[in-house]
Amino acid sequence: MSEPPKPSAEFLSEAQEVIEAFSRNLLQLDTQQRTGEFDPDLLNAAFRAIHSLKGLAGLFGATQISSLAHALESTLDSLRLGRLPLSQPALDVLFEAVEVFQNMLAVFGLEETEGAVSADPLLHRIAALSPDAEEEDGAGDIVGLDPAILGVLTEYEEHRLRENVRLGRRLYRVHAAFDLLAIDVGIESLKGKLKEFGEVITYLPSADAGSDDRIELDILLGSEATLAAIGAGVAEDGVRVYALGDSPSDAPEARPGPPVVEPSNPTPVPSVSLTADDGIEMVDASTSMSLRSISQTVRVDLERLDVLMNLVGELALVQANLSGTLESVRALARSADVSRELQTHLRTMDRKLSLLQQSILDVRMVPLGQVFDKLARVVRKLGREAGKDIRLVITGADTELDKLIVEELSDPLMHMIRNCIDHGIETEAERTSLGKGPSGHIELRAFQKGNRVVIEVEDDGRGMDWRLIRDKAVERGVVAESESREMARQEVIDLIFVPGFSTKDVATEVSGRGVGMDVVKTNIARLSGLIDVDTAPGRGSKFSITLPVTLAIIQALVIETARQTFCIPLNSVLESIMVSEADIETVEGHEVVSLRGKTLPILHLSRIFELQTNYRYLDPARIYVVIVGLAQHRVGIVVDELLGQQDVVIKPLGRALRGVPGIAGATELGGGRTVLLLDVSVLVEEALGRSDGGPTDSGPAASSVNGSEAAHA
């Protein structure tokens, strides 16, 4: 039992949480530091995070993390004790530490990786931040507190006490009594009120508390407010406030301070007794929580959820089979009662199954905040590197998405933010000459819209000039000149998503943000997402990403072609149309149909998957074309039958099919049939690769399309 415990998932998840909390503290401190004063509580929280990480990492044998935390802890200790000023260079080092810790965590537990992440450069930078101030003056002579009280304060609390005195604040002792069962609620309420007046330095539980159900506390408060003002502020809570002796503003410096904090005896200094009852107003005990830990979260491995999800899927199949049985029972003439009963049960089961499915999906949801925090660090770092002052405004960080989607979003968003800072936001001088104000602004918004989530990245930088994009696109051969002249403004702007357009020199020349946007688009498309852009020269750009909330379960359109059944994710299906064989034209060797004035490339699954060598239309007069779209591209898929819509649980492919392009996964339909799910992004790319580009104008041929459209709303 002498070995350190195994590098458990518990350690990794908590270490990750601690580092994320640390990063959030830093981001707030950074903003506050730039605008002036910062909240000492934030710095203390940052210290505590690293202190916890050190202990945690030490216990679990993560020596590299532990020693880096140790070095950082000293720096943070100096910072919170005021021995080292909080500067931007100091924050740079702390932010760098977040990245290094995360890299260390990423490799921790893997074989032979200790040392794969080097902390040396960071350790040197930490060492360079040596404290420049000396130890604080000796004991209680400044404050005149009872030494017994100073003795139970941590070093940091003592420092804050002195700091409050140095800032000319008065010290108060706030005496409150709490019902033990509801102490956390009571304390939070009182803390909130006291914080409006100044700084809560510590809480001292009274040693002579009376009954088992109540506890008395003394709270040390530093404040510029008067005793009467504070008294009035907490009046309703039935709390007593005492001023502590020698507050500097009204005490001659030579006077020895009387020992004023004696929790067991209210001091003789002026005091106000605010109510007869000295108990704080309490929440009814029946509504208070239990003695057990207040933490309500459990971490679950996604794989375990997948197991549950598959079970739900299988249950749905059982249910479908039962429905089949119901039909057979119905067929027996004399079983009307039985079949009615069975039907009622089946309906109930159906409802419960949907609920179960929804509950499991909910568990997979995580807030976008994690990714946004990471982006905020990048904005700060790149902004400083580029010498641009950039303000980032984040809204909707609590918007939730499937964990897998959130993870996959990080890279594309990072890329967009990078473009934004490198190419979108002007230099300070440039902005000032344009009358825009020296700081650039980036807004990162997330919100739910129906069953989708929208993420917007908007800046107030240069924006993109669509005419320049058009000229560049022609120059690079992305579109023909004749073609480009007929394109609408938005179509031209969308060219930034086309591979081959978005190279660095183009981006700089059109002063836009087109670098690598084709890759961003592909990543988003892989998540069944759409990306749009809106931009105006001089005013900035706004990118909007629309994503499904989850990928684990999707609505699918079930189709049949060449006697094979496939599912198409419904969120990429735009519409289905019916054409006749005569509507299908061949342009430059590729089959197309015309749809509302545009040519639409079509593809045959039978050819792509080599299902039938000589495929023929089931009925040449009634050919279904399912139009799918991803990002801004549209392609039609020829099918023989539309079998209907269904919720399907996506299962990973077996070894034989893994890597087959165009197939995203498998699912089971009723009757135990396994059906393949199409990977629309690959199919669209395939079709566009063949037909060389997106939809183009083809004039009056539009009328040739048979108008019968089946919408899949």
Add this chain to the structure above:
Amino acid sequence: MAQPVLLVEDSRAVRSFVSSILESAGDYDVHEVENGFEALRALPRTDFALIVTDVNMPDVNGIELTRFVRGQAKFADIPVLVISTDASHPDTKRALEAGANAFLAKPFTAEQFLEAVARVRGGE
């Protein structure tokens, strides 16, 4: 009969590590709480045989908790074992001055922890 132990520690992973040491070593019933306030709530409810506490916690810290326990006749005899990362930190000394029976520096092994527990409980 299982001995109730109050474990005050804000790290979830450290709590579960310490609990597993105690529970696999013998007849201990570990009550885990994550901060000083929760410790104050838990104290009067159970007749604890031992308190294991971290020092650096927000609001009511481990030193204040120790001082409170020592000042109350009905808790005064409960042994207090302080666990923290740094033996030389002034806060460690303060915890001992406030009445903690022993201090154990993190990181520690299961044996070291159980030895420290035996030491602080030795007086019974």
